[in-house]
Amino acid sequence: MMFQSQNSTQSASQGYLSGEDLFRDYHLDARTHDEMFAMGNSPRAHYEGMRERLLSYMPGELEYRQHASDMTFLNQGITFTVYGDEQGTERTFPFDLLPRIITHAEWQVIESGLAQRIIALNMFLHDIYHDGIIFRDKIVPYDLIASSRHYRREMRGVDVPRRVYVSVCGTDLVRVDNGQFCVLEDNLRVPSGVSYMLANRQVAKNVFPRLFSNYGVRPIDHYGQALLNTLRSLAPAHDDLSIVLLTPGVYNSAYYEHTFLARQMGIQLVEGRDLLTHDGYVYMRTISGLKKVDVIYRRIDDDFLDPLAFRPDSSLGVHGLFNAYRAGNVVLANSIGTGIADDKAVYAYVPAIIRYYLGEEAILPNIETYLLEDEKMRKHVLANLDKLVVKAVGESGGYGMLIGPHSTAAERKTFAQRIEAQPRNYIAQPTLALSTAPCFIDGRIVPRHVDLRPYVLYGEKVTIVPGGLTRVALREGSLVVNSSQGGGSKDTWVLYE
């Protein structure tokens, strides 16, 4: 790799910054926690190594590495077909090459907090689908649960293997102004993005090989194996266990991830039309005949899983799957009916849920949440819409959301009407100052808001691959990190020490 060395005046005329100049537009905001710099622009200890490396680069070297990372995505086929694109053209998911670094101590807190949370949520799910003792003890109001369309009455009394309803969970964490990690929301139905996490690691290793090895970063490549073990643990031990990944098919925007994971785990990727049920068992149609299926890692929502049990117009599901499931003849990961626990209104009760089932205080706190069915809270929220974030309870992807400080009066009026009409369907939270992390944008390093989505697996035990997907709001000042709305991602490095 040849690099011409240039002095800084030459580079300035070429537009390539180097040395301290790279950081000249890195302005800290006193209201947010910055991942790299503490107040007064002093770098945090765990970012020192990265800073030194960046300062040592020749002008243009970062641009080169950014370009190399884009090419790696393309050449290794880590591209994503844009949803609905007729041409089948490929896009690379916006990737920022500067890794987000988390210390061992910080990760320990996150890890134990996430484990605590998934265990408690599973106990909660078991309880609300069986005896509902938590209602009797008045910790969570029954009406709140019963009024959610994600509470599946069909699951009442159904026993699931190991009492594990949620075996794959993506919990979104944010870091607030005092540096503490808080839970923004849980994703307990069909969380996605893990393929980006794995792809980002591959690319980051190519782009910063020495930095990566000098730092001592905990590996994540075993995710596929960990997921496979988790799925296996849910079925009775068996030599010939048949595990499949059920996908909605090529038209789904997460299809790439489905094929990727199926390949990583060495399991068959199937669509609803490949499966059939007979005598309460599930089979897949192969050229060698019908093969019994034992475990289904399903990436299809409850509603579309079985036209006989749920939406009859679904062409993605399998007739009779729910009956086979209820009879215990097939394992579904995640179970049916988990959506109730990631309902945003139920979210507000999670610390109480943890306390109730585990007798512990939540290690990872919630964000303060206003439930709008309460009249006093609703009045307060409606009076302060311009300062709050309002979210629709069942939505995801950053849609159905009002970000008060960025909204127009008209938008606020619309939301106020919706809240009055259906208060149960909305919650409000104070606007958060998400932490910022260094990103390489337009030739300089600048701070952008980030969050963190670790992936939590639960089978025989809780397994959390260190790190997860760090999502970035690439637009300056934006707080929305979702890929469909101008977001990007980074590799996340959890250090050994």
Place this chain on the structure above:
Amino acid sequence: MLSRVADNLYWMSRYLERAENTARIIDVYLTRTLESPSGRVNDQRITYLLRSLDIEVPDHLDSDALIKGLTFDSELGGSIVHNLTIARENARQIREQISSEMWMEINRLYLSVKRIDKAEEWLREPHQFYVDVKEGAHLFQGITDATMNHNQGWHFIQIGRYLERLTSLMTFLNGQLLHHFTDVVMPDQTVERYFELVGLLKSVSAFEAFCKVFNPDVQPERIAEFLLLNAEFPRSARFSVDMVFNSLNALADATMKNKNLRVNRLAGRLQSMLSFAEIDEVLANDSQAYLWGIKQQSFQIHELLFDTYISYPIEAALG
């Protein structure tokens, strides 16, 4: 391997072969039309063309419109663009099963014929269009052979390709060869007739190969013999059946089924028939019925293939 995947691989291959086949036939037709554009002969020529593609002959023959439709009309079942569209769609459904090079090539070929300005380009240089389709199909087949495991999926691709080749060859010979046995040829038409026969061979890329086996005195009887019975020419009926039979046996092995399956036996019988046939006997009897008989058996092999591997009834599979 999922039945659905086998189904997609089969049809991807069959539609691609169909597109290539059509491109070849039209290309030769256009060349012949340039060589001897006389009106009445042209009507006849386009009729033969339509018959050789199994397209209904309309009352009014507008050959320009027909050729354009056979090339570009995505609604018309036999058109090149329609066939490439379906081939590519089948490939897309099983993109993970084929190599990325295979996908890139079939997608490229599809996109190239769907370009907005393609019809204009075709008006200026029609020959190049058909050459591109042929070469694209060849490239895809070569990439397939070079980058895909020669496993069950690959065999379904072979069966699709060769069954299509067999079926369309029968239709083609019926439409373009048989009339040469019954036509009365005037002395001043012998040269014209010679060029027709050469054109026929070129429509299946057989002229040069033919001349290596028989002398260039092209006679319909020898053409029939070559295209039906020659074991070495890759576009012959015999060769196609050999490939289908081999792949069916490989599939039976791979899925641990008995090679004595009905579908294998049927292919074997057809292979025997073509291996031991005497062309004089064939031509002395009802040759049209003979071609039709082969076509029928080809349909049956297709049906049985699906019954055995793809759309078998549940009870049969579990019983």
